[in-house]
Structure formats: C-alpha cells, structure tokens
Amino acid sequence: MARRAAEALLVLGFLFLPLTASSFLVPESRRRSGETGDEVLGIALGATHSCIAAVHRDGSIEIVPDDRGNRVTPAWVAFIDDGERLVGEAARDQYAANPNRTIYGARRILGRRFSDADLQQDVETLPYAVVDRDGMPYVRVDVGEDDVRLLSPVEITAAVFADMMDRAAAHLGRKVTRAVLTVPAHYTDAQMYATKEAGILAGLDVLRLVRDPVAAAIANGLDKHRGDPRNMLVFDLGGSTLDVAVLTLDEGVFETMASRSDAHLGGDDFDRRLAGYFAELFQRKHGRDVTGDGHAMQRLLRECERAKRALSDHDQHQVGVEVKALLDGVDLSETLTRELFEELNQDLFLKTMAPLNKAMEDAELEKGDIHDVILVGGGSRIPMVQQLVKDYFDGKEPVNVDGINPDEAVAYGAAVQGSHLTGHHDDDDKVFFGIVDVPQPAIGIEAADGAMVKLIRRDAGYPAKGTHVITTYWDKRTTMAVKVYEGDRTEVKDNRLLCQLDLSEIPPASIWNWGRRDIEVTIEVDQAGTIHAEATDKASGKSANTSYGYHHRRLSQEEIDAMMREADEFARDAKARLEAYVHSIKETLAAAGDMELEEKRRGEVEGEVMAVSKWLDGNTENAEEGDYEKKLWELQGICDPVISAMQTRLGGGLDDYEDEL
Ligand SMILES: Nc1ncnc2c1ncn2[C@@H]1O[C@H](COP(=O)(O)OP(=O)(O)OP(=O)(O)O)[C@@H](O)[C@H]1O
Ligand SMILES: [Mg+2]
The missing domain is CATH 2.60.34.10 (Substrate Binding Domain Of DNAk; Chain A, domain 1)
Structure with missing residues (x-):
C-alpha cells in the first residue's frame, strides 16, 4: 500500500510540478514512505474546520487533538514571508495581518470549474484572489517579492490533509497513511475526484470516500439496524454551511433520498452578528469604530465565537465578552445572555428550517416517517437550534450517542468505516454501507x-x-x-x-x-x-x-465522465431499439389475430416477448448497451423467422418497427 501511495505521489508530482510546483506545498520528504503503522484515520474536512479520528491497533477510536489541544481545527492555510506555511489555528490567528495570503474555504472551490456559478458567487466573498487558468480556478498568492504562485484547490486541500497527517503522527507517535475521507452529501463526481486527488498528493492512502451524513449515521451506530427500511434525517449546521439530508437504510445500504443545503449559513454567521452588535455598542460607549480595524475586528470575532460556544453549555445563561485593549487601548467588557444571543440571531435560526422543509418535501416523507434525527456540526450544539429541530419533529429527541459530539461525528463515522475496511472489526459482515466512490467504468x-x-x-x-x-x-x-x-x-x-x-x-x-x-x-x-x-x-x-x-x-477524469455519459446514451438508444422491436412484435401478433399460426410457434414468440417486456419493465437500472443488444439479437433470432413468414400476408409489421427507429 505504502509503495503504491508513493508511486501515486511521483506521478502526481510530475503532473503538478510544471503547473504549480507541488513541492512548495507538499515537500519532497513526504513522498518517501516512512515507517507506517496499521492504524487508520477518519478525516473530515469541512469548509471551515477539520477533524481527525484515529482507529488504534486495538480497534478503539479517538479524536486526535491539534497542538493546542483542540479536537476540531480551522481548515485554514496561510503563507507568510519566504513562503513559510501555517495551517490551522496559527493560520487563522494571523488573518488580520495577512488577509490576501490566508486561505480558507478551499473546499468551496475544490473540483469546480472557474465558470461555475456557485464558485463565482463565492469568489466575491473570499479575501484572496481566485484566477482562471485554463478554465480552472487557482488561488493567487504573493509569497515574496517577485514570487507569485498559482495554487490549485487540490494542492491547498492537500496542504491541509498533510497537516492533519502530521497532527495524527505527533499524537500517535508514528506516521499513519491509510484514511477514509468524507465529502458533503451534494458533492459531484468531479469534487470527489479532487478530494481523493488531494489526499493522494498529501501522501494519504485513500481507502474510501464516504458522504458526511452517512458517516454521521454510522458514528451513531445506525448502520447496525436490520429489518424494515429506516429513514433518517441528518441536520448538519457547520461553520459556513447547512446541509440537510434524508437517508434511508435498507438491507444494509444507505440511500440518499433528498439533500438540501444553504451554502452560506453557519456558525460563523452567528459570530459576525454578535461582533456587529458589540462593535456598535463600543462605538456608542467609546466613540470608536472597531469595524474599520481588521485586527481589532478579528479579535472581537474570536471572542464572540468563544462566548457563543460557552452559551451552548446547558448551564450557562450568561457569559462575559471581554477584549483587552480592543481599540486605542480601550477595553471591551460586556455580558451576553442567552436571550440576547437568540434574539440577535433569531432570523438566522429560523432560516435553518427552510432546507429542512425542502429536504422533507423532496423525500416525500411525513415527519412521522423519520425514525432517527441526527444532529451534526458545531452549530447543532446551540440549544436553540436543537429546540427548533426537535419542535419540527413534534418533540422527537435526536439520536444522542454518548461521547459523539456533533462536530466530531463525521470524522468518527469515517474512522469506523476505516476500521471495517482494514479488518479491525470482525463483528459484522463487512458490508460497506452506502460508501460512495467516484464513478467506475467497467x-x-x-x-x-x-x-x-x-x-x-x-x-x-x-x-x-x-x-x-x-x-x-x-x-x-x-x-x-x-x-x-x-x-x-x-x-x-x-x-x-x-x-x-x-x-x-x-x-x-x-x-x-x-x-x-x-x-x-x-x-x-x-x-x-x-x-x-x-x-x-x-x-x-x-x-x-x-x-x-x-x-x-x-x-483523464473528464474523459471518463464523457465516456460514461456516451455509454449511457448508447445504452438509451439500444434500449429504445429493443423496446421498439418488442412493441412491433406485439402489434404484429395482435394484428395476426386468429390468423392461422402454428400454436407452438406462437406460444414461443409470445413467451419470449413477454419475458423481454418484463425485463424491460423491471430493473434495468444497471443494464448496458451490450445487455440490450444481446436481448435484441436473441429475440430477433426467435421472432424474425416467424414474423417474416407472416409479414408477407400482413404487410407492415416489421416496417413499423423500422419507422419507429
Ligand atoms: N459548543 C458550540 N456551540 C456553538 N457553536 C459551536 C460550538 N462548537 C463549535 N461551534 C461552531 O461550529 C462551527 C464549526 O462547525 P463544524 O466543525 O461542524 O464545521 P465544518 O464542518 O467545518 O463546516 P461546514 O459544515 O460549513 O463545512 C463554528 O462556527 C463553531 O463556532
Ligand atoms: Mg461539516
């Protein structure tokens, strides 16, 4: 495995080098395979945060903290002078001093084309420059004097993954390369490819990709359910996005019935609301405008986030909001009650209900049809958010497995998957539930x-x-x-x-x-x-x-996509030919009516036509061009001799079929 990962890196290195100098972000030393253990990682990369869960040799799972002891880390990358790179909290901390060399939200541009409408919308709100290079978005970073780099979203994501690997290695005392990565419910094939590619570039041996809501369900042990189909609602309020998915688990396989998002609604919006409120208060009390000072605003935002988190603690109804020497040596010293927090964000909280409503409508399910409600994402720790979802489901309590925090559930579920894939668990049938991977041609x-x-x-x-x-x-x-x-x-x-x-x-x-x-x-x-x-x-x-x-x-991902689309088109055409033929035979037989037709031969033709008809009506979801062609040849072999004998007397029959083509 390690050798293959190293080979992958060499190839990718070759590919990226002429374009973007991958060694800049992922140093050569990573390509040498060091000693690796048999642990496996579950890696969740959100638009705003990353989280790692590690499966130990004994099969136990643990969330890996970063160097500051945080279990969830900002997915930020920053470049400081001389091309040095900072990742995580350190990158976020220096944002105010270095906004256009600090990159966050790379997941939003990953796997999209530059012309993508969503990307264009996002680019307007991002502080760093995103430029068009051969139709793909690249981030432009001025690393030093006369040193401008164009970095692909894959490379930036790889840098975050590489940092996560280092984090895990520091914690576990050895390098771990095997990992299951998670992707949002709505990610396209191209976005999944790009995620996998970033993982490989970072030196990961990517075992699987799994969708966030499925990982969350697995983390909560819901994959164990057997028997009647089970409907689940996953409500994931992260830092900057809300994703709602309706899943059905049937015979060990998860299917996404519906998924709706608000790509610009999350916990960070609550922080901004609070910061805006306290900035106004500061202005009124001290006549100083914090909003005009990036550094002060950043410090205020961090303090507001801390206060917001503290209020999620069910016993806390009031917290202090304190920033020493916020501006011109003047301190900010205020209090925030839960009532005020909820009032200031009321419209945002209510806005979370829209994707929930739409997902339920799309899935065509009644509230009572949902067996399990799963709360995911740091924003779901907020009591008001929990209450709204609970009220929506007429008081139904969300699933709450001890020790699984909403913002860690996705990484945890990925780790559970990893443990199954690597044989840490032999307690079940090793069915890899609802795992998605990039499309796989035959x-x-x-x-x-x-x-x-x-x-x-x-x-x-x-x-x-x-x-x-x-x-x-x-x-x-x-x-x-x-x-x-x-x-x-x-x-x-x-x-x-x-x-x-x-x-x-x-x-x-x-x-x-x-x-x-x-x-x-x-x-x-x-x-x-x-x-x-x-x-x-x-x-x-x-x-x-x-x-x-x-x-x-x-x-050749684009080639593969095009090839698969083409194959689908050919399959559709082949199906249409078969359907038209079946139709014409049925008509010919009907037209023959009581015409003399050898009983045995008529029975044979009818039997075959019925069988093919039934096959066509049934599940042809996975049928390919060749399957239809084979059926057509077989059917023609049986029917043509009989029909052509009749055709002379009837006229028309097979000609109709030709007309329909
Ligand atoms: N205890 C808490 N109470 C309230 N909010 C919290 C709490 N813990 C974390 N958050 C918020 O959760 C958000 C991060 O959530 P999460 O880690 O799920 O994000 P993410 O998955 O990276 O984001 P996204 O889903 O948008 O890609 C941040 O806004 C953070 O402030
Ligand atoms: Mg998330």
Whole structure:
C-alpha cells in the first residue's frame, strides 16, 4: 500500500510540478514512505474546520487533538514571508495581518470549474484572489517579492490533509497513511475526484470516500439496524454551511433520498452578528469604530465565537465578552445572555428550517416517517437550534450517542468505516454501507472479434474481481498480448486502453489438445482502485501480471465522465431499439389475430416477448448497451423467422418497427 501511495505521489508530482510546483506545498520528504503503522484515520474536512479520528491497533477510536489541544481545527492555510506555511489555528490567528495570503474555504472551490456559478458567487466573498487558468480556478498568492504562485484547490486541500497527517503522527507517535475521507452529501463526481486527488498528493492512502451524513449515521451506530427500511434525517449546521439530508437504510445500504443545503449559513454567521452588535455598542460607549480595524475586528470575532460556544453549555445563561485593549487601548467588557444571543440571531435560526422543509418535501416523507434525527456540526450544539429541530419533529429527541459530539461525528463515522475496511472489526459482515466512490467504468479485455469482455461491471464497488478464459485454436504464436480496457461500450475500440499483459515463451498450440489454448485472465481491483491484472497460459503455467494505479486513471477524469455519459446514451438508444422491436412484435401478433399460426410457434414468440417486456419493465437500472443488444439479437433470432413468414400476408409489421427507429 505504502509503495503504491508513493508511486501515486511521483506521478502526481510530475503532473503538478510544471503547473504549480507541488513541492512548495507538499515537500519532497513526504513522498518517501516512512515507517507506517496499521492504524487508520477518519478525516473530515469541512469548509471551515477539520477533524481527525484515529482507529488504534486495538480497534478503539479517538479524536486526535491539534497542538493546542483542540479536537476540531480551522481548515485554514496561510503563507507568510519566504513562503513559510501555517495551517490551522496559527493560520487563522494571523488573518488580520495577512488577509490576501490566508486561505480558507478551499473546499468551496475544490473540483469546480472557474465558470461555475456557485464558485463565482463565492469568489466575491473570499479575501484572496481566485484566477482562471485554463478554465480552472487557482488561488493567487504573493509569497515574496517577485514570487507569485498559482495554487490549485487540490494542492491547498492537500496542504491541509498533510497537516492533519502530521497532527495524527505527533499524537500517535508514528506516521499513519491509510484514511477514509468524507465529502458533503451534494458533492459531484468531479469534487470527489479532487478530494481523493488531494489526499493522494498529501501522501494519504485513500481507502474510501464516504458522504458526511452517512458517516454521521454510522458514528451513531445506525448502520447496525436490520429489518424494515429506516429513514433518517441528518441536520448538519457547520461553520459556513447547512446541509440537510434524508437517508434511508435498507438491507444494509444507505440511500440518499433528498439533500438540501444553504451554502452560506453557519456558525460563523452567528459570530459576525454578535461582533456587529458589540462593535456598535463600543462605538456608542467609546466613540470608536472597531469595524474599520481588521485586527481589532478579528479579535472581537474570536471572542464572540468563544462566548457563543460557552452559551451552548446547558448551564450557562450568561457569559462575559471581554477584549483587552480592543481599540486605542480601550477595553471591551460586556455580558451576553442567552436571550440576547437568540434574539440577535433569531432570523438566522429560523432560516435553518427552510432546507429542512425542502429536504422533507423532496423525500416525500411525513415527519412521522423519520425514525432517527441526527444532529451534526458545531452549530447543532446551540440549544436553540436543537429546540427548533426537535419542535419540527413534534418533540422527537435526536439520536444522542454518548461521547459523539456533533462536530466530531463525521470524522468518527469515517474512522469506523476505516476500521471495517482494514479488518479491525470482525463483528459484522463487512458490508460497506452506502460508501460512495467516484464513478467506475467497467473493466475488461478484448475478445478476438474486438468485443469488450467485461470482467468487472460498471460501478461494481471495490474491491472487485473477475476472471475470463480466452480460448484460441491452432494458434502458432509464442507471445500474446492481453489488453485491459475500461469503458462501457461493447467494442474495445470505443473504450480506453489501460494497460497490457505480455505473455511470452508460451508453447505453440499442441495437436494433443486439438490445438486448443486457454489463457486465463484475472482482474482484481483493490480498495484503493488499483487494478491488478494477470494472464496465465493454463497449459504451460507461464504468466504475466501488471498493476495499474488509480491515479493513472484519474488523470483523464473528464474523459471518463464523457465516456460514461456516451455509454449511457448508447445504452438509451439500444434500449429504445429493443423496446421498439418488442412493441412491433406485439402489434404484429395482435394484428395476426386468429390468423392461422402454428400454436407452438406462437406460444414461443409470445413467451419470449413477454419475458423481454418484463425485463424491460423491471430493473434495468444497471443494464448496458451490450445487455440490450444481446436481448435484441436473441429475440430477433426467435421472432424474425416467424414474423417474416407472416409479414408477407400482413404487410407492415416489421416496417413499423423500422419507422419507429
Ligand atoms: N459548543 C458550540 N456551540 C456553538 N457553536 C459551536 C460550538 N462548537 C463549535 N461551534 C461552531 O461550529 C462551527 C464549526 O462547525 P463544524 O466543525 O461542524 O464545521 P465544518 O464542518 O467545518 O463546516 P461546514 O459544515 O460549513 O463545512 C463554528 O462556527 C463553531 O463556532
Ligand atoms: Mg461539516
């Protein structure tokens, strides 16, 4: 694993270097694989904060604190003079002095194109410069004199991941590379790819990606539920976003029924409200404007956040808000009651109900249909927020597992996943619930006629394995190449060549087995998405094998997306052809009415048509172009001879079918 991660880094390093000098953010030393333990990390990277949960060797899970003892750390990166980098609290602390070299919220631009409307909206509110480079957003940072760097969101995210790894290494006393990463419920494939890529660039061995709400449900032990389908509502109020998801757990698999967000509503808004209020008070009392002083405002904001957090403690109804020498040597010394806090933020609290309402509407569920309400995100620690959600569900108590804090639940759930993936737990059936990964095209090899023989189906979920035996007759060759492709089209020429297995010194076909030669090909894709292919000449035992890393495939993500879209289109067309054919046969049979038709043959045709019709009505969700084509050929083979005999007398039947195409 470690070697593969190192290989991935080399490739990514090569890729990024000419563009953005990845070594600047992720130093060369990270690429050398040091001693790594068998622990695994659950890493949650939010728009504002990051959190790590580590699975120890004994299977226990612990939240990893940062160097200041905080369990949740700001996901901020800052560049100070000479290109030195600060991450976490240290980066946030120096924000006022260095706003345009301090980067937060990189997750918002990660995996998006520059032209993306949401990105454009976000860019307006970010203090640092985001520029267009070949259609992709890059952050422009003036590192030093005449040293301007363009950093991709992937690199910036990698820097945060790298820091998290260091944090874990410092705490655990050894480097840990294996990790499960979380992504928001609404993340697109491109955003997931980018997340995974950032993880690999940081030196992580990314075992899986899991969606935030699913991780939160797992953290609360809800994946253990068996029996009737269970509906869950995950309400995640973070630092700057609110995500609401409705999940259903059925037979061990999580499905997202609906997900709604407010991308600009979170705990930080409450801090700003408070800071605005106290700044006004300060102005009134002391005639000094704090809002015009970035440094003072920053200190006030930090103090307001602290006060807000303190008020979440159920016994606290009043807290002091104190900043020594806030401006011109004048202290701020005030108190904040819970009533005032709630009054100042009332409209924001109520605004949280909109995505909740919409998600419930989208899922077409009644409040009473929700079995579990799960509160996630630091903002959900606020009693008023908890009350609003509880009232919405007519007093239903949210799930509350001891020791799982709302802002740590996602990382915790990812760690639970990690522990399952690495075999720390052998108590259950190791079904990896609702785990999402980037889309996975089928993987296969070329048959003699150029057809794609699929050994691993599209979206099979990894790990996966498939075997196929290629048989040739009277083959005089002593070398043979087996080409491995990915793609969903029926012919390899339309798919993408990944790698090749070269068998050499294989004995020519022997007369003793009638010139028959069997080459067994096995393709295995491991959890990290790496393909391991092997071909063996069964008679001589000669074999060849190769591995093909996930990162190679990642490089053509857009190609893969386009390929999969194309494959879907071809599948749709093939389905339409099959449906039209079925329809025409049914019409022909109906038109034949009581016309003389051999009873047996009519029964046969009807039976086949009904079977295909039923198949079409049923679950064809995963059917591919080839599946439809195969059905069409089979059906034509049975029906055409019968129908064409009738056609002369009836006219039309099959012509209608052609018209419909
Ligand atoms: N005890 C508390 N009471 C109130 N708010 C809190 C408390 N603890 C943390 N918060 C707030 O929670 C927010 C951070 O939440 P979280 O760690 O879930 O964010 P995130 O996942 O990074 O953000 P996002 O979901 O927007 O990407 C901050 O605004 C923080 O002030
Ligand atoms: Mg979050």
